[in-house]
Amino acid sequence: MATECLTDKKVLMKGNYAIANAAVLAGCQCYFGYPITPQSEIGEFMSGKMQELGRAYVSAESELAAINMTIGAASTGVKAMSSSSSCAVALMQEALSYAASDQLPVVLVSVMRGGPGLGNIYPSQGDYFQATKGGGNGDYKLIVLAPSTVQECVDLTYKAFYLAHKYKNPTVLLADGLLGQMMEPVTFKPYPYEEIDNSSWALTGAKARDGRIIRSYAPLADDQCVYLEQLFNKYRQIEENETEWEERDTADADVVLVSFGSTSRNVNTAAKILRQKGVKVGTLRPITLFPFPSKRLQELSKTVKKFVVVEVNMGQMVNDVRLAVNGRVPVELVHKPVGTPPAPDVIVKKVEELI
Amino acid sequence: MEKDFILAGFGGQGVLLAGEVLANGFMIDNKNVTWYPSYGAEMRGGTVNCSVVMADEDVSAVLKSSADFIIVLNQASFDKFVSMVKKGGTIIVNTSLAIEKRIRDDINYVFYPITKMAEEKLQSIKMANILSLGILSKVSGLISLESLEKALENVIPIHRRNLIPKNIEALKLGYEYDLLKV
Numbered sequence: 001m002a003t004e005c006l007t008d009k010k011v012l013m014k015g016n017y018a019i020a021n022a023a024v025l026a027g028c029q030c031y032f033g034y035p036i037t038p039q040s041e042i043g044e045f046m047s048g049k050m051q052e053l054g055r056a057y058v059s060a061e062s063e064l065a066a067i068n069m070t071i072g073a074a075s076t077g078v079k080a081m082s083s084s085s086s087c088a089v090a091l092m093q094e095a096l097s098y099a100a101s102d103q104l105p106v107v108l109v110s111v112m113r114g115g116p117g118l119g120n121i122y123p124s125q126g127d128y129f130q131a132t133k134g135g136g137n138g139d140y141k142l143i144v145l146a147p148s149t150v151q152e153c154v155d156l157t158y159k160a161f162y163l164a165h166k167y168k169n170p171t172v173l174l175a176d177g178l179l180g181q182m183m184e185p186v187t188f189k190p191y192p193y194e195e196i197d198n199s200s201w202a203l204t205g206a207k208a209r210d211g212r213i214i215r216s217y218a219p220l221a222d223d224q225c226v227y228l229e230q231l232f233n234k235y236r237q238i239e240e241n242e243t244e245w246e247e248r249d250t251a252d253a254d255v256v257l258v259s260f261g262s263t264s265r266n267v268n269t270a271a272k273i274l275r276q277k278g279v280k281v282g283t284l285r286p287i288t289l290f291p292f293p294s295k296r297l298q299e300l301s302k303t304v305k306k307f308v309v310v311e312v313n314m315g316q317m318v319n320d321v322r323l324a325v326n327g328r329v330p331v332e333l334v335h336k337p338v339g340t341p342p343a344p345d346v347i348v349k350k351v352e353e354l355i
Numbered sequence: 356m357e358k359d360f361i362l363a364g365f366g367g368q369g370v371l372l373a374g375e376v377l378a379n380g381f382m383i384d385n386k387n388v389t390w391y392p393s394y395g396a397e398m399r400g401g402t403v404n405c406s407v408v409m410a411d412e413d414v415s416a417v418l419k420s421s422a423d424f425i426i427v428l429n430q431a432s433f434d435k436f437v438s439m440v441k442k443g444g445t446i447i448v449n450t451s452l453a454i455e456k457r458i459r460d461d462i463n464y465v466f467y468p469i470t471k472m473a474e475e476k477l478q479s480i481k482m483a484n485i486l487s488l489g490i491l492s493k494v495s496g497l498i499s500l501e502s503l504e505k506a507l508e509n510v511i512p513i514h515r516r517n518l519i520p521k522n523i524e525a526l527k528l529g530y531e532y533d534l535l536k537v
Binding site: 268 | 375378379382387388389390391392394413414415416417418419420509
């Protein structure tokens with residue numbers, strides 16, 4: 001698919017192409033990937049565009065290779081990314097733990113499909129835990145951004161590169177098969193963030209300076225204690241500065257519907273219908289899944305009578321909402337195991353049953 | 356206002372492309388619009404379809420269980436989607452590849468030999484998809500031929516621009532389907 005990179009004109013584009021185009025505009029210098037549905041268009045686009053621009057594109061021999069190549073590239077300070085989906089992101093977990101420990105600005109696009117195991121290629125939100133809790137070893141956090149429209153796929157891809165470099169932390173753009181495969185009008189504004197100076201740590205060749213080592217190995221327990229405290233100070237800073245969410249009609253709400261990603265589109269419609277029926281309902285959509293808007297949910301739990309979490313999995317984010325609310329009011333779950341989000345009228349019916 | 360469309364046919368009949376042209380047309384008209392393809396464990400010779408939603412406000416849901424207008428270019432698609440036409444909605448049926456059968460009395464039918472028409476008037480059965488959009492334009496009154504023509508410019512890649520005039524001809528032919536004898 002041929003695309004003009006930068007345009008103020010609206011173009012109709014698939015989420016996957018929009019993410020890839022945004023990555024190019026964000027200044028991504030290196031892409032490493034291995035194809036998997038439903039995100040293969042990202043690699044397809046990159047295979048042409050990156051060569052055209054004289055940047056690096058590598059079709060890796062496996063997902064393990066792809067993410068480790070991304071680590072290598074990121075360690076030189078350049079903007080580097082990989083993209084994959086569910087069962088293949090599973091293969092990358094070890095490397096993500098290393099990237100978190102090495103404090104490297106790795107950007108990973110994860111377009112969720114059905115699981116566990118090989119699962120299927122339909123949309124899903126079953127990798128909320130995978131992205132926010134991780135499958136790698138040790139104490140670490142990834143920054144996780146969850147778009148709900150194709151335009152947000154663009155805006156949050158920009159943001160993923162910015163936050164990854166600002167905090168030297170691996171960052172995941174968590175989309176799903178629906179967003180990846182659907183088309184919607186979208187505009188591409190120039191990359192809106194400042195460039196982060198990485199000259200103090202990047203491995204750029206030790207000319208006229210001492211050599212540098214990036215490693216995640218701390219043989220002495222005391223050193224590791226200090227290191228982890230520092231790492232978690234950074235995470236607290238990220239929580240303080242970067243927590244982002246969208247909230248609608250919560251001021252007088254008795255019930256707040258909490259959802260993320262593509263599911264929020266249907267939830268917003270359901271909330272409108274419920275309002276028309278006289279139910280005082282509001283919505284809250286976490287845009288950053290880590291950092292999670294726990295504080296805001298805690299505040300809302302003082303005035304709200306009930307939270308209903310809507311997600312396409314067996315109930316994952318609902319646990320984080322319950323932790324934030326801490327038993328103050330009930331937190332219910334409306335879910336669909338896999339596929340496109342539950343229809344607005346289905347959500348309406350289930351919410352009515354719960355209140 | 357929100358309107359739902361489904362375009363369905365054999366793989367290769369160009370229904371995904373036709374849906375993309377339709378969605379681009381709505382975008383040109385400054386509507387909110389989404390396009391979503393059927394994808395999954397598809398097989399050769401099976402049906403393929405896409406859903407297009409056009410709305411003045413935010414699109415309420417990308418994928419729905421019914422539609423206002425459904426174009427079916429083959430029998431399998433008719434069988435699969437006729438039950439999904441909303442009451443009072445319209446199904447446009449390609450009678451070159453599907454039989455003329457009214458199995459519900461609460462919907463409108465447009466029966467037309469779209470493939471035959473494309474072959475006879477445009478010398479190519481490949482034009483059936485775009486021809487069907489011309490019919491949709493006339494029948495629905497929701498999208499103008501001008502917007503669809505502009506949409507073709509967005510969708511057809513640069514190295515195939517020579518095909519635009521023929522596609523515009525197909526749109527016009529479809530728009531006049533009820534005036535022509537086939």
